[in-house]
Amino acid sequence: MNIYIKYDLDKSIFNTKSYQSIKSIINEYLHLNSIYDNIENYFIDYNGLCLNNDYSLEKYDIENNAVITLNKKIKGGSLKNRILIIVFGVIIGIIPIFVLPLGFIPLTAGLIKVIIEKSINTIFKYLVCTLGKVTLYSRLNVLLFCIKYFIFILMIYVTITFPLIIFCISLKGHTILDNPTSMCKAISVGSTTGLILTCIFLMIYSCFKFGDYILKFFINIFKLTYITNTIINPILQTLMQIYDKLKYLPIKFIPVLGEGLSAYFIVLNLLLNIVNVILSSIQKLGCKLQFNKQDFLKNVMSGVKSLKKKKHGSSVHGSSVHGSSVHASSEDGSSDNNSSKQSNIFGVNNIMCEPDLNQCCAAENYEFIGDSLSSLLDNDVTSDIIKSYKIYPSFVLVVEALYGAGLDRLGYNTGLYGPLYEQKNYLNRILESNSEKLKDITKDLIYTFLTNGDQQLIPKIKNALDTNLNIPIDQSKIDEVNKLKTKIDNLEERMIHYSNKENAAYVVGGSLFKTIFKFIFVNIFCNVVTTAKTSEDVISKMGDLYEMIDMLKAGSSSGLFVSIIYIITVIVIVICSIFNVF
Numbered sequence: 160m161n162i163y164i165k166y167d168l169d170k171s172i173f174n175t176k177s178y179q180s181i182k183s184i185i186n187e188y189l190h191l192n193s194i195y196d197n198i199e200n201y202f203i204d205y206n207g208l209c210l211n212n213d214y215s216l217e218k219y220d221i222e223n224n225a226v227i228t229l230n231k232k233i234k235g236g237s238l239k240n241r242i243l244i245i246v247f248g249v250i251i252g253i254i255p256i257f258v259l260p261l262g263f264i265p266l267t268a269g270l271i272k273v274i275i276e277k278s279i280n281t282i283f284k285y286l287v288c289t290l291g292k293v294t295l296y297s298r299l300n301v302l303l304f305c306i307k308y309f310i311f312i313l314m315i316y317v318t319i320t321f322p323l324i325i326f327c328i329s330l331k332g333h334t335i336l337d338n339p340t341s342m343c344k345a346i347s348v349g350s351t352t353g354l355i356l357t358c359i360f361l362m363i364y365s366c367f368k369f370g371d372y373i374l375k376f377f378i379n380i381f382k383l384t385y386i387t388n389t390i391i392n393p394i395l396q397t398l399m400q401i402y403d404k405l406k407y408l409p410i411k412f413i414p415v416l417g418e419g420l421s422a423y424f425i426v427l428n429l430l431l432n433i434v435n436v437i438l439s440s441i442q443k444l445g446c447k448l449q450f451n452k453q454d455f456l457k458n459v460m461s462g463v464k465s466l467k468k469k470k471h472g473s474s475v476h477g478s479s480v481h482g483s484s485v486h487a488s489s490e491d492g493s494s495d496n497n498s499s500k501q502s503n504i505f506g507v508n509n510i511m512c513e514p515d516l517n518q519c520c521a522a523e524n525y526e527f528i529g530d531s532l533s534s535l536l537d538n539d540v541t542s543d544i545i546k547s548y549k550i551y552p553s554f555v556l557v558v559e560a561l562y563g564a565g566l567d568r569l570g571y572n573t574g575l576y577g578p579l580y581e582q583k584n585y586l587n588r589i590l591e592s593n594s595e596k597l598k599d600i601t602k603d604l605i606y607t608f609l610t611n612g613d614q615q616l617i618p619k620i621k622n623a624l625d626t627n628l629n630i631p632i633d634q635s636k637i638d639e640v641n642k643l644k645t646k647i648d649n650l651e652e653r654m655i656h657y658s659n660k661e662n663a664a665y666v667v668g669g670s671l672f673k674t675i676f677k678f679i680f681v682n683i684f685c686n687v688v689t690t691a692k693t694s695e696d697v698i699s700k701m702g703d704l705y706e707m708i709d710m711l712k713a714g715s716s717s718g719l720f721v722s723i724i725y726i727i728t729v730i731v732i733v734i735c736s737i738f739n740v741f
Contacts, residue, residue: 248329262715268311320353529561
């Protein structure tokens with residue numbers, strides 16, 4: 160039988176059989192007219208009825224010389240949906256343009272490697288310290304080193320390729336409900352382009368990041384011979400210094416973006432140094448067995464002065480931080496950032512099996528920390544700064560909380576020195592936990608005090624507790640308590656004077672708010688100093704602060720160049736799509 164097929168304003172006669180399927184008719188028509196496209200992209204309608212590709216002509220009672228229409232599917236449905244799909248693809252497609260210049264991907268890869276290393280650190284210690292498997296540990300370290308760069312490459316590839324694939328798919332009008340085979344070409348274009356851009360990124364990043372490593376390699380080789388060390392190494396050393404100063408200079412030639420990235424480098428440099436000083440200072444507050452107020456204040460002021468110098472002398476090249484002391488020295492004079500000096504990159508750290516000498520959030524330090532912060536209130540300059548920012552009451556409350564925590568560590572006596580509600584809470588806890596140890600007369604004293612709050616009973620209760628609980632009276636502890644109470648009273652006088660001067664409200668003595676604040680602050684303080692210690696360890700594991708800044712700059716500079724290439728690539732893909740090249 161003969162039927163007429165209309166397609167794209169053309170009408171042609173087609174010889175077929177009544178039992179032939181619609182799908183085979185479409186396939187044969189496309190083949191005869193040299194249209195190389197997927198059959199799934201077409202459908203036939205007859206008198207306005209869309210025909211199922213799996214059915215035959217006789218199913219629809221199509222007779223000889225009937226006219227059927229071949230149509231090409233419009234991807235994305237309606238024009239509105241198609242526009243929305245393209246807009247969504249464009250939004251996803253431009254993400255790398257904003258992510259890559261930030262430069263955080265190399266740093267994130269290094270952080271993931273450190274997290275993995277810390278997660279299995281217990282296993283490492285067991286292998287080295289218990290089993291003596293030094294070689295196995297070294298091999299695992301090599302594996303971790305490789306994992307770092309594998310994660311880095313994978314993150315770059317995914318960051319570039321995934322948005323490109325989504326962009327190419329949406330540009331062709333596909334949706335996730337389409338046949339996957341129909342999207343193969345778009346996926347292939349996106350993944351291949353992403354792979355090429357990833358290789359370009361890695362080449363540019365290597366030029367920025369590893370140029371000095373190559374020079375150092377030859378410098379170390381030439382050190383082995385006296386003549387080459389005397390003649391060639393000074394030249395190589397000079398070249399390395401020039402390279403460090405000029406390697407980021409090309410970004411300045413990029414209009415607008417180059418200047419913006421240069422400013423971004425300066426901000427990163429200053430910000431990371433500030434974070435490092437803060438972390439170092441905080442962990443010294445709570446993570447030392449012996450706290451030295453003078454050393455702490457000296458380190459803080461040294462860090463602040465260093466920041467001021469970096470703020471005025473920092474440059475886009477990063478040379479100002481190279482060789483500077485970015486990690487404060489420990490109290491014994493050794494550098495905190497000593498992992499690279501004590502072991503090679505794949506070797507065994509010599510202090511790995513030694514016990515940790517740090518004790519974060521040491522309660523013995525609370526009084527000394529409070530004294531250090533209180534000294535800032537004694538200094539007219541720092542005191543005026545604190546008052547100018549209107550944080551004087553909060554600052555005093557923090558110092559009081561530290562002194563209060565210092566009181567708590569002195570033992571059960573401290574509960575009897577607080578305000579009335581603290582005394583009652585403390586005695587209630589004594590009754591609950593030590594009721595069997597207390598004599599009836601002691602219990603009667605406590606019950607009487609809980610009923611009427613008579614402060615004259617406190618000395619009798621204290622003596623009774625000391626006797627019943629077999630705790631000898633420690634006069635030195637009492638003197639220490641009185642000393643801390645005097646310091647708290649002095650702070651109270653400061654706040655009374657400040658409140659009167661500012662005409663502001665203030666609650667003198669103990670209060671429920673102060674108790675709750677002390678509890679919350681001390682817990683937060685412990686968490687913060689522990690986190691600061693962990694953060695410093697992470698920074699040390701990733702290199703030093705200069706290494707982190709250089710990683711950020713190298714990643715950011717590479718990202719900027721690749722972003723420009725990426726924009727050009729997207730434009731080319733759009734043009735190719737318009738002319739149906741892919």
